[in-house]
Amino acid sequence: MVTVDDAVRAAAEAWLSEDPDPDTRAELRQLLDAGDAAELADRFAGTLEFGTAGLRGAVGAGSNRMNRVVVIRAAAGLAAYLKANGLTDGPVLIGYDARHKSDVFAEDTAAVIRGAGLDAVLLDRPTPTPVVAFGIRHLKAVAGIVVTASHNPPQDNGYKVYLGDGSQIVPPADSEIATAIDAVGSLDSVPRGDDWQTAGDDLLDAYLDRIATLVPADAPRELKVAYTPLHGVGRLLVEAAVERAGFAVPAVVASQADPDPDFPTVSFPNPEEPGAIDAALELARAEGADIAVANDPDADRCAVAVPDAAADGGWRMLRGDELGALLGEFLLSRPAGVAACSIVSSSLLGKIATAYGVEYVDTLTGFKWIGRVPGLVFGYEEALGYCVDPEAVKDKDGISTLVRVLQLAAQAKAEGRTLLDLLDDLAKKYGLHATDQLAVRVDDLSLIAAAMDRLRATPPTSLGGHAVERVEDLSEGSATLPPTDGLRYTLSEGARVVVRPSGTEPKLKCYLEVVIPVEGEDVAVARTQASTELTAIKQDLSTAVGI
Numbered sequence: 001m002v003t004v005d006d007a008v009r010a011a012a013e014a015w016l017s018e019d020p021d022p023d024t025r026a027e028l029r030q031l032l033d034a035g036d037a038a039e040l041a042d043r044f045a046g047t048l049e050f051g052t053a054g055l056r057g058a059v060g061a062g063s064n065r066m067n068r069v070v071v072i073r074a075a076a077g078l079a080a081y082l083k084a085n086g087l088t089d090g091p092v093l094i095g096y097d098a099r100h101k102s103d104v105f106a107e108d109t110a111a112v113i114r115g116a117g118l119d120a121v122l123l124d125r126p127t128p129t130p131v132v133a134f135g136i137r138h139l140k141a142v143a144g145i146v147v148t149a150s151h152n153p154p155q156d157n158g159y160k161v162y163l164g165d166g167s168q169i170v171p172p173a174d175s176e177i178a179t180a181i182d183a184v185g186s187l188d189s190v191p192r193g194d195d196w197q198t199a200g201d202d203l204l205d206a207y208l209d210r211i212a213t214l215v216p217a218d219a220p221r222e223l224k225v226a227y228t229p230l231h232g233v234g235r236l237l238v239e240a241a242v243e244r245a246g247f248a249v250p251a252v253v254a255s256q257a258d259p260d261p262d263f264p265t266v267s268f269p270n271p272e273e274p275g276a277i278d279a280a281l282e283l284a285r286a287e288g289a290d291i292a293v294a295n296d297p298d299a300d301r302c303a304v305a306v307p308d309a310a311a312d313g314g315w316r317m318l319r320g321d322e323l324g325a326l327l328g329e330f331l332l333s334r335p336a337g338v339a340a341c342s343i344v345s346s347s348l349l350g351k352i353a354t355a356y357g358v359e360y361v362d363t364l365t366g367f368k369w370i371g372r373v374p375g376l377v378f379g380y381e382e383a384l385g386y387c388v389d390p391e392a393v394k395d396k397d398g399i400s401t402l403v404r405v406l407q408l409a410a411q412a413k414a415e416g417r418t419l420l421d422l423l424d425d426l427a428k429k430y431g432l433h434a435t436d437q438l439a440v441r442v443d444d445l446s447l448i449a450a451a452m453d454r455l456r457a458t459p460p461t462s463l464g465g466h467a468v469e470r471v472e473d474l475s476e477g478s479a480t481l482p483p484t485d486g487l488r489y490t491l492s493e494g495a496r497v498v499v500r501p502s503g504t505e506p507k508l509k510c511y512l513e514v515v516i517p518v519e520g521e522d523v524a525v526a527r528t529q530a531s532t533e534l535t536a537i538k539q540d541l542s543t544a545v546g547i
Helices: 006-018 022-034 037-043 068-084 102-115 129-138 173-182 201-212 235-244 278-287 320-332 348-355 398-414 419-430 446-457 523-545
Strands: 055-058 092-096 120-123 143-147 156-163 197-199 225-228 291-295 302-307 315-317 338-342 359-363 376-381 385-387 432-441 466-473 487-491 496-501 507-516
Touching: 006 022, 006 037, 022 037, 055 068, 068 092, 068 102, 068 143, 068 156, 068 173, 092 102, 092 129, 102 120, 102 143, 102 156, 120 129, 129 143, 129 156, 129 201, 129 398, 201 235, 201 398, 225 235, 225 278, 235 398, 278 291, 278 302, 278 315, 291 398, 302 398, 302 419, 320 338, 320 348, 320 376, 320 385, 320 398, 320 419, 320 432, 338 348, 348 359, 348 419, 385 398, 398 419, 419 432, 419 523, 432 523, 446 487, 446 496, 446 507, 446 523, 496 523, 507 523
Parallel strands: 092 120, 092 143, 120 197, 225 291, 338 359, 338 376
Antiparallel strands: 055 156, 143 156, 291 302, 302 315, 376 385, 432 507, 466 487, 487 496, 496 507
């Protein structure tokens, strides 16, 4: 049996002395009594890092976990940052999802914000993340917080922070808030109040009314829809938004309709993961639906599946880039402004923007960058995140996106066409842009760092028969992009690969794209060629990564 390190034991005992949560106190006491040296060392291996995604980690006792101690300190640090920067002339809006402890963490946050002398507005029920992103500007808040781990596994929770412009924090605000958190003393020194305000129906109605304006009165609305919220908080607002926009309320997967923090019917509550939307597809087949749609648990992402006779089971899910291109062609043909997507997303949106005379920019991954692009009219990233109404929500929004998708699908149906037909149109107009992803999940994060070091030291000269024409080390930054840990390979014939560590999961993620010209009307031939080339690139890349 390994003896618990004295410093770790001292840190654990100190933690116990101020932890206000009986659940985590009991959990930590059990670990100490059992002498679980490895687990205790992990629990106190530093502090859960506050970065541009805020906080995210497993719920549990210890400085390296999500818990009330960490949340109270984070709220106190954020309050100190706001006061130090004179950001005190509006409330802090606080929302939360239905994960374990989300409501408790949100109430702790409201108490700390009030104790610091700032106004706090706490949503009165578990609510989708986009409602907070909308509510910040609607209520003229100075900041917003959402307690959510989005699509992470059930054991996780998180803490997402926005400032008063409605955008997620970016450097240097993240490091300045982290410094303020580090300066927080004992929990007993953190004042707390109990007189915060609450928000409910009025804010939700304003958000829903805004979404209803997106669909013109004369737009077709004949569409049969199957939907799943994946045990998250999206269903009630989706049903209301769809109905207010004039569509029939969708059929909902009964086993996944209500919030459940354990996500019992899925391995990962992420619509990108294989099998996650199988229940929605089963319902769609049974209902004879025209389309199946899904949100992730905090409803900021939107997934879409459509009938496809060539696919297993007769349905297939659209890739994030496919839906991004469809929405781009649909939305950019109208307004002037700027289109944006992340560097790991398809290059097709830039070509669509150029065709309509719309300025285009690419950004680092994450809506903390996309949402703050000046003049944005549409932005997306391939991980099923779409910003279709940036005047109202400067972040990805799975609910307004869902309504926009229904509008597009209903319009196509009225013309006797489908979303697959529209994808073929894009391929004929711009060339077939096909994307894929290689993701390697690890238990040891050092494997990812080692792989990035190998790729930097010995970059591949070809991938899947495509010559590597240019290698960009994104950690060096550029005139248009801040530094980030990533590599971008420009390949021959318009192909491209981007490699980066995930910001939210223990994964190395590689994003692949090939561009295949379409000869005449035969898109199917181009798709077959694209599949072959992507497979070859993925095989060579897997060897180069070496994990």
